[in-house]
Amino acid sequence: MALSDGDARSGVTMARRLGVSRFWLALACVLFSAPIAANETAEPSATELIEGLLSGREPVGGPFELTDQTGHRRTDADFQGKLVVIYFGYTYCPDVCPTELQSISLALDKLGAAADTVQPLFITVDPGRDTPARLADFVSSFHPRLIGLTGSLAEIRKTAIAYRTFFAKNGATTADHYSVDHTGFIYLLGKDGRYLGFLPPSLSPDAIADAIRARLGAK
Structure with a gap:
């Protein structure tokens, strides 16, 4: 079937x-x-x-223009020159998103000085609630270089589709009370902005650190 x-x-x-x-x-x-x-x-x-x-038969990634937690517009070009780690989620996520972001943060800590060339990004799949101010408060709980990105629903959907990320509201009881189902992969981009690969959910900080370390020499 x-x-x-x-x-x-x-x-x-x-x-x-x-x-x-x-x-x-x-x-x-x-x-x-x-x-x-x-x-x-x-x-x-x-x-x-x-x-x-x-x-691996479909292209992954591409240009984007979103708004960071300070209210400034950011594009993918802003992060070229660093290995970029992207995670899609939302700030009202009760457990999975905070756990994944904490694992990414710990992985960067384990890399030490090598992490200076790594840029972690958190892209919300809940732009209706995740304002820049909300993102600013949320990302402050994780790695100090973590940047949160939001935008219009159309901008978020375009970016998510480019990265083969699915998301959809679930269990809405009111306009502001719902969860968001979404896939939870971690995406790695080379210093030239090109897609390098993905990591599955639930990896340990050590495994994430090893995967990043193995790709730090990539362009």
Whole structure:
């Protein structure tokens, strides 16, 4: 039976509730789903995004222009010259996002002086609530060089799709009370801004540090 986009969304929610790694959930989506029909809209489905990332057959990354936690517009070009570590999440995330960002922060600490050439970025998938002020308060709990980025929903969606990241509101009870289902990969960009690869969720700080260290020589 083909895995529908709705099934993929349900799977992300179930993985979050049961504590199952989204990486293995995503891999299962690829291995056990038949080709899916074209979407009625131009936007790719959750399954298409995940399959494109894991298969390596689709381009990942690209230019973006977003707003940082100080209210300044930032583009991908601002970070060239450093190895960039990107994580998509949201500030109201109860556990997964803070845990992943803490692991990234600890990994940078483990790199010592080598981390001076690494730039961590946190891109929200909840731009409606994650204002620059909200991001400023949130990122202050993690690595001092962590930059939070937000923007319009269209800007965030465009950036997320470029990085093969799925996100969608879930369980909304009011306009301001909801969770956001999203894939939780860590993306690495070379000093020239080109995509180097991704890391699965739930890696230890040591494993993240080793992966970054192995790529520090890349352009």
